[in-house]
Amino acid sequence: MSDETLSNLLHENRRFEPTPEFAAQANVTAEAYDRAAGDREAFWAEAAERLDWGKKWDQVLDWSNPPFAKWFVGGEINASVNCVDRHVEAGRGDKVALHWVGEPADDTRDITYAQLKDEVSQAANALTELGVRKGDRVAIYMPMIPETVVTMLACARLGAPHTVVFGGFSSDALASRITDCGAEVVVTSDGGYRRGAPSALKPAVDEAVDKVNAAGEVTVRNVLVVQRTGQDVEWHEGRDVWWHDAVGGASTEHTAEMHDAEHPLYVMYTSGTTGKPKGILHTTGGYLVGTSYTHWAVFDLKPETDVYWCTADVGWVTGHSYMVYGPLANGATQVIYEGTPDSPHKGRWWEIIEKYGVTIFYTAPTAIRTFMKQGADIPAKFDLSSIRLLGSVGEPINPEAYMWYREHIGANKAPVVDTWWQTETGQILISPLPGVTAGKPGSAMTPLPGIEADVVDDEAHSVPNGSGGYLVLKEPWPAMLRTLWGDDQRFVDTYWSRWKGLYFAGDGAKKDEDGDLWVLGRVDDVMNVSGHRLSTTEIESALVSHPKVAEAAVVGAADDMTGQAVCAFVILRDDAGDGGADISEELRKHVAHEIGPIAKPRQVMVVPELPKTRSGKIMRRLLKDVAEGRDVGDVTTLADSSVMDLIKAREASKK
Numbered sequence: 001m002s003d004e005t006l007s008n009l010l011h012e013n014r015r016f017e018p019t020p021e022f023a024a025q026a027n028v029t030a031e032a033y034d035r036a037a038g039d040r041e042a043f044w045a046e047a048a049e050r051l052d053w054g055k056k057w058d059q060v061l062d063w064s065n066p067p068f069a070k071w072f073v074g075g076e077i078n079a080s081v082n083c084v085d086r087h088v089e090a091g092r093g094d095k096v097a098l099h100w101v102g103e104p105a106d107d108t109r110d111i112t113y114a115q116l117k118d119e120v121s122q123a124a125n126a127l128t129e130l131g132v133r134k135g136d137r138v139a140i141y142m143p144m145i146p147e148t149v150v151t152m153l154a155c156a157r158l159g160a161p162h163t164v165v166f167g168g169f170s171s172d173a174l175a176s177r178i179t180d181c182g183a184e185v186v187v188t189s190d191g192g193y194r195r196g197a198p199s200a201l202k203p204a205v206d207e208a209v210d211k212v213n214a215a216g217e218v219t220v221r222n223v224l225v226v227q228r229t230g231q232d233v234e235w236h237e238g239r240d241v242w243w244h245d246a247v248g249g250a251s252t253e254h255t256a257e258m259h260d261a262e263h264p265l266y267v268m269y270t271s272g273t274t275g276k277p278k279g280i281l282h283t284t285g286g287y288l289v290g291t292s293y294t295h296w297a298v299f300d301l302k303p304e305t306d307v308y309w310c311t312a313d314v315g316w317v318t319g320h321s322y323m324v325y326g327p328l329a330n331g332a333t334q335v336i337y338e339g340t341p342d343s344p345h346k347g348r349w350w351e352i353i354e355k356y357g358v359t360i361f362y363t364a365p366t367a368i369r370t371f372m373k374q375g376a377d378i379p380a381k382f383d384l385s386s387i388r389l390l391g392s393v394g395e396p397i398n399p400e401a402y403m404w405y406r407e408h409i410g411a412n413k414a415p416v417v418d419t420w421w422q423t424e425t426g427q428i429l430i431s432p433l434p435g436v437t438a439g440k441p442g443s444a445m446t447p448l449p450g451i452e453a454d455v456v457d458d459e460a461h462s463v464p465n466g467s468g469g470y471l472v473l474k475e476p477w478p479a480m481l482r483t484l485w486g487d488d489q490r491f492v493d494t495y496w497s498r499w500k501g502l503y504f505a506g507d508g509a510k511k512d513e514d515g516d517l518w519v520l521g522r523v524d525d526v527m528n529v530s531g532h533r534l535s536t537t538e539i540e541s542a543l544v545s546h547p548k549v550a551e552a553a554v555v556g557a558a559d560d561m562t563g564q565a566v567c568a569f570v571i572l573r574d575d576a577g578d579g580g581a582d583i584s585e586e587l588r589k590h591v592a593h594e595i596g597p598i599a600k601p602r603q604v605m606v607v608p609e610l611p612k613t614r615s616g617k618i619m620r621r622l623l624k625d626v627a628e629g630r631d632v633g634d635v636t637t638l639a640d641s642s643v644m645d646l647i648k649a650r651e652a653s654k655k
């Protein structure tokens with residue numbers, strides 16, 4: 001973000017007070033902040049009472065061995081029972097849990113809590129039959145279909161941590177995740193629908209499993225396959241099992257065991273500053289407390305009357321916390337949509353809101369900006385009057401997008417909650433409370449009750465209002481990651497080593513004159529493209545794995561639609577000549593193949609040299625200047641200052 005944008009942001013003076021009607025009915029009032037400040041652990045213990053426990057905890061928080069936290073120590077709980085069984089037992093079995101909307105427009109299913117309980121039980125029995133035991137890991141590589149949610153809850157029921165891999169990731173990415181967490185069972189489907197056409201998933205699983213099994217470190221025993229599209233699949237007798245046989249034929253009776261509050265619930269891989277993705281570990285009790293409380297408080301959920309819709313894919317943490325665990329633990333009725341926003345027409349999302357009477361809608365700024373570009377006349381064709389609250393997540397929401405969202409989707413009355421959090425934090429940590437906070441367009445505002453966040457300078461001193469620095473968390477919170485799967489040291493190094501006792505989020509932030517927080521984006525080598533986190537190093541490694549590439553540097557350049565865009569600079573090997581006319585496209589495709597289409601660079605520029613300091617570190621800042629079309633900044637620390645002239649000349653000759 002440029003300095004100019006930044007100072008404009010900080011002079012934002014629009015405020016949107018909650019309406020008296022909204023405030024009067026809100027789940028949470030200002031009192032919660034005081035109560036939490038008075039006794040944080042008591043506050044979270046009270047939030048934990050919202051759930052059903054097999055055995056109550058002896059201690060709310062054990063922080064005797066930081067940064068390794070234990071929450072609700074001694075407690076026993078089952079996440080699946082909390083998300084499903086308890087609603088049925090309370091007589092709400094006929095309530096719709098999922099309004100599933102498939103991509104072929106007439107393909108829909110309403111699933112009640114009672115039906116969900118039956119399916120989850122069947123899946124738990126089927127997985128048990130396939131040898132899955134408590135503690136075993138299960139990889140899930142699926143489209144947005146009900147079976148994905150069912151599988152996650154079945155794993156949680158058994159205490160078998162799942163790792164959901166986004167269906168847009170490559171077979172290599174899938175293989176490395178399977179290997180890293182040692183999953184012996186993979187659940188997938190023949191394919192899914194994408195913009196009206198079936199798109200295969202199983203071939204990527206076959207490739208990944210072959211690769212994993214050939215390497216021999218981990219052996220994938222079974223692949224459980226949902227038939228979604230009916231397309232042809234290659235079948236591995238003895239390894240592959242159809243879902244409709246194994247799950248369809250299983251009993252709907254399954255007695256769930258209670259698990260220790262700190263039993264692993266899932267591993268979610270996310271990009272870090274090095275090439276290797278990090279396996280973020282979330283455990284059961286604290287995670288469910290953190291996600292269910294925040295889902296109820298931030299979205300003001302009224303389970304009896306609200307229809308909630310989070311547009312995230314289940315392959316990301318938002319899909320875990322605010323589509324599966326938070327909402328289902330709260331007994332919400334929600335929409336789950338398989339398709340894309342613009343298929344079969346650009347008003348598809350608004351049509352779904354109208355049809356199901358969606359009241360709470362949670363999406364990402366990149367989507368909002370796309371709708372802005374398409375024009376307000378598209379949503380205007382639909383009845384969106386059911387909407388009473390709007391949420392945003394994934395990247396800073398620029399004030400223009402916030403205003404457009406408020407006006408054209410929220411009819412100038414629904415509060416907008418800009419929610420800041422991360423895969424690591426598990427739950428929303430910074431956000432307005434819709435019945436309390438006077439929201440400012442572009443600001444995530446204040447830490448939620450029970451959360452201690454701050455903005456600090458290089459020496460970890462809290463910065464005064466009106467200044468910027470690094471966003472940190474000062475006290476543990478229930479849904480925090482517990483470690484990185486199999487790598488405690490990297491967990492300590494990545495998040496807790498910069499300053500003693502502080503969690504470093506990797507984001508820059510500012511406090512405005514009122515002390516409200518503005519999250520500005522990553523300060524490390526992590527890019528945010530359409531709300532998806534990508535690592536510069538990971539994409540550089542993918543580029544260098546191409547036989548024609550000698551060296552690569554990747555930067556995230558500001559982009560109007562996607563927030564940031566991936567821009568790559570590569571030096572070719574001597575024997576590759578000029579690489580051929582299609583070299584840029586060839587390398588873009590290579591990255592898509594290695595990591596997944598989301599990582600495909602917007603542009604790949606072949607350059608003769610890369611700007612490096614005398615110690616050999618690539619100065620990405622200068623490349624960012626080029627990619628963003630700015631004058632190149634200070635080059636005095638370059639080992640060879642003529643390098644930038646060469647790069648600029650190359651860039652100019654392309655135009």
Ligand code: WT7
Pocket residue numbers: 270317318392393394395396397418419420421422423424444505506507519520521522528531532533
């Ligand atoms: C990074 C975390 C949280 C689920 C989706 C992404 C950025 C996220 C906001 C926001 C400004 C935000 C941060 C953060 N981010 N939400 N409301 N305002 N920035 O999860 O992939 O773990 O990415 O997304 O940079 O560190 P993730």
